[in-house]
Amino acid sequence: MIERDLEGWTLAFDLDGTLVETHEDLVGTLNRMLVLNGLPPAPMDGARNLIGGGARALLVHGFELAGAPVEAANDPALFDAFIADYIDHIADHSRPFEGVVETLETLAARGATLIVVTNKRSDLSELLLGKIDLTKHFAAIVGPDRVSQRKPSGAHVIEAIRSVGGDPARAVMVGDAAPDIDCARDAGIPSIGVSFGYTPVPIEDLEPDVIVDAFEDIEEAVDMIVVEHYVTRALAGA
Missing domain, CATH: 1.10.150 (DNA polymerase; domain 1)
Known part of the structure; x- marks a missing residue:
């Protein structure tokens, strides 16, 4: 049985260029x-x-x-x-990147709450994710029309996390471009940058906390961030 060691953590994913090749x-x-x-x-x-x-x-x-x-x-x-x-x-050719389904299933089995935080309109996001059978993996799909400010404002991810009862202090943002990494930075939460998405600026230059080259590597990156979170708390006596 998989240990639910990510219980209480919220993982926020960008859509285009992160979850789905669109x-x-x-x-x-x-x-x-x-x-x-x-x-x-x-x-x-x-x-x-x-x-x-x-x-x-x-x-x-x-x-x-x-x-x-x-x-x-x-x-x-x-x-x-x-x-x-x-x-x-909308879904003539769009498909999840390799490893997306398996990784999402594993993260959810470990107790994480998964959400989509995207600048794509919510109705379009829901239509796309429904057509490629990804909707069932997410507790919420939060486009810019459902928050007070869109990415790169940190308000987007913070409000999305809170909408599912999550705690921004135990959250991670995963994305492929500046709006995602800047959103996480503005919200004060760690970020994982994927190198296979859509960005005119190299992902390294955006300085996410961790960079992955394949979607299946996100699980290990999340583990690194979670361990660092608890070590930091322990050292601070929290």
């Missing part, structure tokens, strides 16, 4: 919007690291790559068309 579907929608506006599509691999900022930022980057005026990318009708198209194609 870039093909997001860039696919971007390219359909560009073509509809008479612009060339963005290269699939070249646009990979443009994803982390959300749909509006992705549209702006796409117009910039095409050499078009970025003002056109801010058209509300274009944004609405982007969202409608993305909903239709």
Whole structure:
């Protein structure tokens, strides 16, 4: 029987680029919007690291790559068309990264409470996670519309943790980009950075507490953070 040694800990995961490889579907929608506006599509691999900022930022980057005026990318009708198209194609190619399901199952079996903390709209996040059968692993899916401030504000992760009865003093944030690591830092909680996600800045430069190169390595990284937490408390006489 697995020991429930992570009871009382909340593990918060970013979605795009951390739990799920989503870039093909997001860039696919971007390219359909560009073509509809008479612009060339963005290269699939070249646009990979443009994803982390959300749909509006992705549209702006796409117009910039095409050499078009970025003002056109801010058209509300274009944004609405982007969202409608993305909903239709949200899980055409998106899949969990290798090791995600097994690692989430193990962490939950050890007693951890798992949540999603994402800047993707909550309804879109729930739709995506439902289609790829990941919803059941999480106690909450918390997009920016369910908190007072979005990442990189620490309020996002703190409010998400508290929404499931968790304690921010016993929590870890896992993510792939600056909004995630900065959010954790602002909240005063440790962070794990994944090297396989979507970031224009090398994950090392973001200075998370631990960096992993594969999702299955997150369990060991969590263990390191938990041990350090209890050692620090013991040394402080807490």
